[in-house]
Amino acid sequence: MEVFVQQLVNGLTLGSIYGLIAIGYTMVFGIIGMVNFAHGDVFMVGSFIALILFMVATMFLGLPTVAALIVVLVLAMALTGLWNWTIERVAYRPLRGSFRLAPLISAIGMSILLSNLIQILQGPRNKPLPPMLPGSIHIMGEDALATAISYKQIVIMVVTVVLLAVFWWVVQKTPLGRAQRAVEQDAKMAALLGINVDKTISITFVMGAALAAVAGVMYLMYYGVVNFSDGFVPGVKAFTAAVLGGIGSLPGAVLGGLLIGLIETMWSAYFTIDYKDVAAFSILAITLIFLPSGILGRPDVEKV
Amino acid sequence: MANDNQPANTPTIDLGAAVRDAVIASLVMLGLAIPILALKTEQNMDNRLVLEPRWHYVWIACALVFAVRLALTLFIWNRKAKITVAKGEQTPTIMSGLVRVLKPFSGRAGLLFLVAYPLLALWLVGPQGSIKWIDNFGIQILIYIMLGWGLNIVVGLAGLLDLGYVAFYAVGAYSYAIIATQVIPATFPELGVWSFWICLPIAGLLAALWGVLLGFPVLRLRGDYLAIVTLAFGEIIRLVLINWVAFSNGYAGISGIPRPSFFGIPFNASEEGFAAVFGLEFSPIYRTIFLFYVILALALLTAFVTVKLRRLPVGRAWEALREDEIACRSLGINTTNTKLTAFSIGAMFGGFAGAFFAARQGFISPESFVFIESAQILAIVVLGGMGSLFGVVISSIALVGGIEILRELDFLKQIFGPHFDPAQFRMLIFGTAMVVMMLWKPRGLVSTREPSVFLKERKSISGSLVKEGHG
Amino acid sequence: MSQTILKVEHLTMRFGGLTAINNLSFEARRGEITALIGPNGAGKTTVFNCITGFYKPTEGMLTLTHPTGNEFLLERMPDFQINWKAKVARTFQNIRLFQGMTVLENLLVAQHNPLMVASGFSLHGIFSTKTYISAEKLAMDTAVYWLETMGLIDRADDPAGDLPYGDQRRLEIARAMCTGPYLLCLDEPAAGLNPKESNDLNDLLMTIRKDHDTAILLIEHDMSVVMKISDHVVVLDYGVKISDGTPDFVRTDPKVIAAYLGVPDEEVAAVEAEVGL
Structure with missing residues (x-):
């Protein structure tokens, strides 16, 4: 029982990180119908930015860990947002239109570009940090079977829930969110009604990247090590989460993320760690084949 | 801005x-x-x-x-009129000029050049120097041309977005490797020297079978979703190859894969070897040149089948499927079967290419079959444009040849210092090239489609009318 | 009284909470042009989609009877078989031509099935056997025949997307006819046509009816087309049949007038009760 609860906690934490990345995928797909292949690598860039800023904050500015993390969070969100804004302007906006393949290839190229850029600029080796925020709250069990939820895990889950609530509120209640939903439904009509479609789309990309940056900071804090190749697999898993939860739905993305995190953790704990990535890809394939609109998504009927 | x-x-x-x-x-x-x-x-x-x-x-x-x-x-x-990339108009640029210039090579002249290429290299730089040119350039580019032509059937003609084509490449390679290193020595060791020729059709058939198996559940998905699922399948196959060590030897891969023989005569230094039989002095160049002609023949087979099928109802149905699937169904076309045929025939050629790849390398591992390969092949097809065979040739030469050329640019070492290794930038340049090329030519280098049949006059169709599929 | 070719019985189509078609029954007869009319949103295209297999009806039966007596239960058949076996062809409200293919190619794609059979799943085709070559010639001749009938023969090698609007509509009809249908379903064929083109369309449809023994089921808003050439008119409003008969009968039916033009406020409740809303 203790193992189960511990894995539950671990899975929910991992799932929260996936959920944060998944929101970015779902928002961009919702608004321009494009799978942003490079989003996983944007997450990776965010984690590197967080790493370097954190080192600056703690080593040069001498800030305590918690304060440093907050500062890093805010700055990383801003800077990663800038990265994604630039990527959208340069590589996607000119290709917006009736072509489906061109933005896709461009996104794949961008993904390759980003991971190799970081590899060249920062070196291919793992970048480890000393562990942060040690300590945990004991839940049950004794000694070897002690089940605890660490402070880090609490922070991650709380941050995810808070951000989900904030962004969900933005999408549902603010004029910006209304504009996003309008562009999602009918971009041409939205433009005719005076909505600045380009700006709305740009803001969506920035929002997605900001959340990916938060995920990056969380990832850095939780695992303590980043690597340039950490973009692809978490990216696919997060995309799986977005699809599973229903593409276009924010709560769905987080729900999907939690599910994927739980499945991955449980699988590794109870079966074998070998095929855990296969599990994620298989869930993706199965969901797309049998339940393409996901759990919380709306099925679309094609007009004949 | x-x-x-x-x-x-x-x-x-x-x-x-x-x-x-x-x-x-x-x-x-x-x-x-x-x-x-x-x-x-x-x-x-x-x-x-x-x-x-x-x-x-x-x-x-x-x-x-x-x-x-x-x-x-x-x-x-300021000078140019606003480029409306999104609307599908292509401004005349250097590259389309290049296509026009190279157009005469798309027929017999090009074929002649390809056939003469190894001999040309041999004559120009001698046996030692030309190995690199024939192998790293010639054979490598031809492999990608063949893969591009194979994927072209799926993406270019039928308009099905396949991001996991590397899976069929892997099936072909591993079938040949396993049959040649384990099955044949255990059952018919005398056939060892014919391994490649026996396994080639088997590899293609197995790959086609996988095409049907993988295609069946997914081909009713549209556009992006189909792309993601095929990507997932490609990755699943790679991960299984890594983890199922008993079958595939995992990361260590399979080595000692027999090379193709000259129809029963092996290319070694022995008395029964090719050199001895034909009274020549032994040199590794002979096998290399033979490999070149084998891949050339395989690639040309792919092209031949594509051209033939395009003129038949099945090929026309592929292109009609790309244009408008619903209209196809209203005309009595079983679109599921049509998609499956495109998928499996494309897979078959991928399988052939995979078997050749294994034979040429002598060693394969799951590392050769990563997603980047699928992306590269897709980029080649998309950059080629319009389901055009010739377009694929040009984009292969540009992308694959261009990256290989980086190794030759030693003079850059003098500018950036002795530690500068351009090959390190290979993938970075490749990713950048993908983005830049899409910005420049979103519909590909070739911007017109040739009709498969005409009544009086063959008129090229502008790219702005041709659909990409699953629109 | 000619025999029935299409019998629609108690057809109901529900999308979630919305009932698009409610208990619709009517018949289309061989050698006749039957028009399906009604205000926008009445469910006419939905009826077409049910008949041609693009939607699966929630309830009801759709029976197609060939002159030979063969019956086809359309509500159970997949869309492509409805064309191939039951020989029902259709055109679309928003023209769905193969824009990137030539006019001729469009017509050859329509003859896919006979050509596939003749090509022996492409084997005969690859080796260019006599069977295949003669089948291909037949297909070309059929295509040329229709091109000449439609007056499109000069544009045979042009991309379909380059044709002017009226020609594209005619090409779509020609393409549907190339499948040799017993029932041709046309979804607003006169949309966007000027009066002269509408007249040409009338002549064309009458020719098809006469020379090819093809029954026509037609959705149309252009009353000049409907009244002039239809033998039988069915009127839909809010998914319910409100009138069924000859053009003259329907034209003067008060229920139809009410649906199109409305009634004075006092009569609204009465009309709604009568129609069953």
């Missing part, structure tokens, strides 16, 4: 706005550069991370962005 608001042909240049624009661009560059470019994370003696500043790179980058942006605004964007 600023140029969006400028009318198409302004005679006057607003220098102030252009400079402001360039300053903003370089500020963006500054934001991007901090901290990734500015500070490098290194591990010091104690294996702890430290930061090393590289501010001079940041200033150089910002200055470069400023200058380039200013130059673009002043000289290029």
Whole structure:
């Protein structure tokens, strides 16, 4: 029982990180119908930015860990947002239109570009940090079977829930969110009604990247090590989460993320760690084949 | 940015706005550069991370962005009429000029050149020098041309977005490897020398079978979803190959794969070897040249089948499927079967190519079958454009040959110092090239489609009318 | 009284909470042009989609009877078989031509099935056997025949997307006819046509009816087309049949007038009760 609860906690934490990345995928797909292949690598860039800023904050500015993390969070969100804004302007906006393949290839190229850029600029080796925020709250069990939820895990889950609530509120209640939903439904009509479609789309990309940056900071804090190749697999898993939860739905993305995190953790704990990535890809394939609109998504009927 | 608001042909240049624009661009560059470019994370003696500043790179980058942006605004964007990339119009540029210039090579002249190529290389640089040119360039490019032509059936003709084509490549390679290294020696060892020729059709058949198995559940998905699922399948196959060690030997791969023989005569230095039989002095070049002709023949087979099938109802149905699936169904076409045939025939050629790849390398591992390969092949097909066979040839030569050429650019070592290794930048350049090429030619290099049949006159169809499939 | 070719019985189509078609029954007869009319949103295209297999009806039966007596239960058949076996062809409200293919190619794609059979799943085709070559010639002749009938023969090698609007509509009809249908379903064929083109369309449809023994089921808003050439008119409103008969009968039916033009406020409740809303 203790193992189960511990894995539950671990899975929910991992799932929260996936959920944060998944929101970015779902928002961009919702608004321009494009799978942003490079989003996983944007997450990776965010984690590197967080790493370097954190080192600056703690080593040069001498800030305590918690304060440093907050500062890093805010700055990383801003800077990663800038990265994604630039990527959208340069590589996607000119290709917006009736072509489906061109933005896709461009996104794949961008993904390759980003991971190799970081590899060249920062070196291919793992970048480890000393562990942060040690300590945990004991839940049950004794000694070897002690089940605890660490402070880090609490922070991650709380941050995810808070951000989900904030962004969900933005999408549902603010004029910006209304504009996003309008562009999602009918971009041409939205433009005719005076909505600045380009700006709305740009803001969506920035929002997605900001959340990916938060995920990056969380990832850095939780695992303590980043690597340039950490973009692809978490990216696919997060995309799986977005699809599973229903593409276009924010709560769905987080729900999907939690599910994927739980499945991955449980699988590794109870079966074998070998095929855990296969599990994620298989869930993706199965969901797309049998339940393409996901759990919380709306099925679309094609007009004949 | 600023140029969006400028009318198409302004005679006057607003220098102030252009400079402001360039300053903003370089500020963006500054934001991007901090901290990734500015500070490098290194591990010091104690294996702890430290930061090393590289501010001079940041200033150089910002200055470069400023200058380039200013130059673009002043000289290029003002002169040209606004490029409506999204609408499908292609402005006449260098590359389409290049296509026109190379067009005569798309027929017999090109074929002749390909056939004569190894002999040409041999004559120009001799046996030692030409191995590199025939193998790393010739054979490598031809493999990708064949893969591109195979994927072209799926993506270019039928309009099905397949991001997991590498899976069929892997099936072909591993079937040949396993049958040749384990099955044949255990059952019919005398046939060892014929391994490649026996396994080639088997590899293709197995790959086609996988095409049907994988295609069946997924082909009713549209566009992006089909792409993602095929990507997932490609990755699943790779991960299974890594983890199912008993079957595939995992990361260690399979080695000692027999090379193709000259129809029963092996290419070695022995008495029964090719050189001895034909009274020549032994040289590894013979096998290399033979391999070149084998892949050339396989690639030409792919092209031949494609051209033939395009003229038959099945090929026309593929293209009609790409144009409008619902209209196809209303005309009595079983679109599921049509998609499956495209998928499995494309898979079959991928399988052939995989078997050849295994035979040429002598060693395979799951590392050769990563997603990047699928992406590369897809990029080749998309850059080729319009389901055009010739387009695939040009884009293969450009992408694959271009990257290989990097290894030859030794003179760059003199500019950037002896530690500069251009090959390290291979993938970076490749990714950048993909983005740049899509920005430049979103519909590909070849911008017209040739009809498969005509009544009186063959008229090329403009690319703006041709659909991409699953629209 | 000619025999029935299509019998629609108690057809109901529900999308979630919305009932698009409610208990619709009517018959289309061989050698006749039957028009399906009604205000926008009445459910006419939905009826077409049910008949041609693009939607699966929630309830009801759709029976197609060939002159030979063969019956086909359309509500159970997949869309492509409805064309191939039951020989029902259709055109679309928003023209769905193969824009990137030539006019001739469009017509050859329509003859896919006979050509596939003749090509022996492409084997005969690859080896260019006599069977295949003669089948291909037949297909070409059929295509040329229709091109000449439609007056499109000069544009045979042009991309379909380059044709003017009226020609594209005619090409779509020609393409549907190339499948040799017993029932041709046309979804607003006169949309966007000027009066002269509408007249040409009338002549064309009458020719098809006469020379090819093809029954026509037609959705149309252009009353000049409907009244002039239909033998039988069915009127839909809010998914319910409100009138069924000859053009003259329907034209003067008060229920139809009410649906199109409305009634004075006092009569609204009465009309709604009568119609069953």
